[in-house]
Amino acid sequence: MVGSRDRRPSPVRSVAMGATGQGGLTLFRFRGIRVSVDYSWFFVLFLVIWWLSGFYRDVLGPGTSDLLPYLLALVSALLFFASILLHEFGHALVALRNGIGIDGITLWLFGGVARMERDTDSPGVEFRVAVAGPLVTLAIAFICTAIGVALTGPEEFRRAALTEGNTAIGAVPAVLGWLASINILVLIFNLVPAFPLDGGRIARAIAWKKTGNRASATRFAARLGQIFAYVLMGLGLLSLINGNVVGGVWLGVLGFILNSSAKAAVAQSKVASKVEGISVADLMDPGPPVIPASAKLATALDDFFNPYGWPWFAVTDPDGRFLGLLAEETVRNVPPAQLETELVADHMAADGGEAHMAIKAEAPLEDALDREELPRLGGLMAVDSDGRVVGLLTAQAVQRSMGADGQWPAV
Numbered sequence: 001m002v003g004s005r006d007r008r009p010s011p012v013r014s015v016a017m018g019a020t021g022q023g024g025l026t027l028f029r030f031r032g033i034r035v036s037v038d039y040s041w042f043f044v045l046f047l048v049i050w051w052l053s054g055f056y057r058d059v060l061g062p063g064t065s066d067l068l069p070y071l072l073a074l075v076s077a078l079l080f081f082a083s084i085l086l087h088e089f090g091h092a093l094v095a096l097r098n099g100i101g102i103d104g105i106t107l108w109l110f111g112g113v114a115r116m117e118r119d120t121d122s123p124g125v126e127f128r129v130a131v132a133g134p135l136v137t138l139a140i141a142f143i144c145t146a147i148g149v150a151l152t153g154p155e156e157f158r159r160a161a162l163t164e165g166n167t168a169i170g171a172v173p174a175v176l177g178w179l180a181s182i183n184i185l186v187l188i189f190n191l192v193p194a195f196p197l198d199g200g201r202i203a204r205a206i207a208w209k210k211t212g213n214r215a216s217a218t219r220f221a222a223r224l225g226q227i228f229a230y231v232l233m234g235l236g237l238l239s240l241i242n243g244n245v246v247g248g249v250w251l252g253v254l255g256f257i258l259n260s261s262a263k264a265a266v267a268q269s270k271v272a273s274k275v276e277g278i279s280v281a282d283l284m285d286p287g288p289p290v291i292p293a294s295a296k297l298a299t300a301l302d303d304f305f306n307p308y309g310w311p312w313f314a315v316t317d318p319d320g321r322f323l324g325l326l327a328e329e330t331v332r333n334v335p336p337a338q339l340e341t342e343l344v345a346d347h348m349a350a351d352g353g354e355a356h357m358a359i360k361a362e363a364p365l366e367d368a369l370d371r372e373e374l375p376r377l378g379g380l381m382a383v384d385s386d387g388r389v390v391g392l393l394t395a396q397a398v399q400r401s402m403g404a405d406g407q408w409p410a411v
């Protein structure tokens with residue numbers, strides 16, 4: 001979620017980092033999407049289980065065993081996070097279907113986040129990606145309600161879902177009732193028209209469609225986001241005054257994060273208007289030196305790293321197609337005796353997966369600004385439609401194009 005703002009090209013460490021990507025604990029991969037949990041998530045998990053076990057003791061009424069409320073709390077918490085994951089997968093799969101790669105899905109302190117590799121390029125795509133998550137959440141609430149009503153009847157289930165205590169309802173309907181209501185809360189919250197929330201992205205898509213101007217639509221939605229963020233911070237303060245410390249702090253921090261995210265979107269849209277109409281090809285240095293994948297490491301040192309002094313080079317196949325980057329530090333760490341025998345192909349950081357070190361030369365410059373690799377590596381390789389290296393887009397060239405007040409967009 002947070003991009004590096006380091007302006008010095010420090011590609012050496014970064015190329016190696018590309019393999020592991022973001023921090024946190026990887027849970028699993030699905031269709032190439034890495035699903036991970038941030039360490040802050042465990043804190044939420046603990047809070048939810050702690051709060052829910054009390055809730056279930058209440059709902060199940062007297063006469064329940066000591067263990068059952070804890071068990072239900074654990075199951076509910078896991079189902080809740082599964083719902084959030086499904087919500088994020090809704091966004092991610094629609095994005096993928098529209099040709100936008102997904103860097104990963106992370107669960108953290110404030111729910112889930114699906115990180116897109118680049119911004120959407122039309123209001124229609126923006127709308128479909130934004131609406132997919134809430135639709136999944138709505139479907140989950142609907143399914144829970146349907147099963148719950150089938151099990152207990154509408155009146156009993158309504159009482160369970162509205163969390164009226166001591167309903168002496170069965171364990172399964174109680175869990176379904178809680179899950180339905182929490183998903184409806186998630187739905188309502190996400191549909192508030194405040195960028196970067198889903199509702200804000202929908203508002204952005206509508207404004208974009210109406211005006212034809214993405215940058216001004218983003219600013220409009222982000223201003224709404226900032227207003228909502230201040231409302232949340234105000235509510236947080238009120239909760240604090242009323243003695244609800246956990247809730248107050250949570251709302252305050254959530255408001256703070258939404259506000260900085262909305263502010264960053266405004267800054268980014270200003271940069272976007274500045275680089276409108278400029279393509280990667282306009283700014284790249286054409287015909288950069290590249291190392292053949294079949295070369296020996298000794299050749300890479302003698303013919304490339306030593307004479308040029310660059311921290312990394314692009315590696316290509318015999319047709320000139322981009323394969324990955326070779327970092328100087330990697331080569332320097334190989335024992336000298338092996339330099340004559342080891343191949344470049346076996347030591348490069350391969351492109352693909354979570355690392356995207358190349359960009360199409362005809363792509364708008366704005367796409368390059370979305371790439372966290374640009375500041376991190378200090379440059380991106382520009383390729384033609386067949387993937388052949390045609391240029392090198394350096395972060396310095398991009399910064400120069402934005403003028404003296406050019407600010408690196410926060411992501």
Ligand SMILES: [Zn+2]
Pocket residue numbers: 087088091133134190198
């Ligand atoms: Zn969402």
